Amino acid sequence: GEDVEQSLFLSVREGDSSVINCTYTDSSSTYLYWYKQEPGAGLQLLTYIFSNMDMKQDQRLTVLLNKKDKHLSLRIADTQTGDSAIYFCAEMGDYKLSFGAGTTVTVRA
Amino acid sequence: GAVVSQHPSRVICKSGTSVKIECRSLDFQATTMFWYRQFPKKSLMLMATSNEGSKATYEQGVEKDKFLINHASLTLSTLTVTSAHPEDSSFYICSASGGQGAGSSYEQYFGPGTRLTVT
Numbered sequence: 604g605e606d607v608e609q610s611l612f613l614s615v616r617e618g619d620s621s622v623i624n625c626t627y628t629d630s631s632s633t634y635l636y637w638y639k640q641e642p643g644a645g646l647q648l649l650t651y652i653f654s655n656m657d658m659k660q661d662q663r664l665t666v667l668l669n670k671k672d673k674h675l676s677l678r679i680a681d682t683q684t685g686d687s688a689i690y691f692c693a694e695m696g697d698y699k700l701s702f703g704a705g706t707t708v709t710v711r712a
Numbered sequence: 713g714a715v716v717s718q719h720p721s722r723v724i725c726k727s728g729t730s731v732k733i734e735c736r737s738l739d740f741q742a743t744t745m746f747w748y749r750q751f752p753k754k755s756l757m758l759m760a761t762s763n764e765g766s767k768a769t770y771e772q773g774v775e776k777d778k779f780l781i782n783h784a785s786l787t788l789s790t791l792t793v794t795s796a797h798p799e800d801s802s803f804y805i806c807s808a809s810g811g812q813g814a815g816s817s818y819e820q821y822f823g824p825g826t827r828l829t830v831t
């Protein structure tokens with residue numbers, strides 16, 4: 604994870620939008636990913652974006668990629684209590700994933 | 713689709729014994745499987761990459777004689793922790809990727825993880 608950095612915590616009110624940010628260092632990364640991990644569980648692939656794209660939208664999720672600044676973000680619209688989890692940003696290089704440390708998102712009523 | 717299972721989900725073993733963890737891709741053929749280790753409130757650390765029918769490639773610092781990986785079929789990989797010690801206690805997660813569609817080479821799907829506790 605030292606090549607991928609994320610803020611560690613985010614608290615958001617139910618119904619608001621959440622924005623999780625990530626920076627990476629490998630300019631040759633072909634794909635960038637967002638995974639969700641709930642307590643005691645494995646990782647769930649939420650979405651990914653190819654490096655030649657700058658935005659991808661999938662229902663409540665919007666991924667923005669700024670390749671020049673090596674910055675990736677995940678926006679969750681209308682955040683729900685079920686969105687409380689740890690979110691990992693990851694980059695793929697040489698078919699291997701490098702993960703950030705994860706952002707713990709807490710949704711408050 | 714793209715479901716990966718692990719067994720067991722939790723295991724407690726005594727120091728010095730060996731433990732085997734299975735990782736299965738249930739609905740796709742996984743040409744490549746990955747084994748990760750996750751410490752509490754930490755990111756995933758890649759331990760090794762295994763391709764079906766060939767020897768696993770271990771990351772730097774991971775003892776290949778201690779963490780034995782076998783990928784005998786396109787749907788099954790096993791990780792055996794040999795002569796386990798308390799410091800091996802951790803959450804072990806596998807992932808799998810395959811050819812076309814779900815599980816293609818740029819998509820990794822993760823198992824639910826195995827909590828190993830060595831007493």
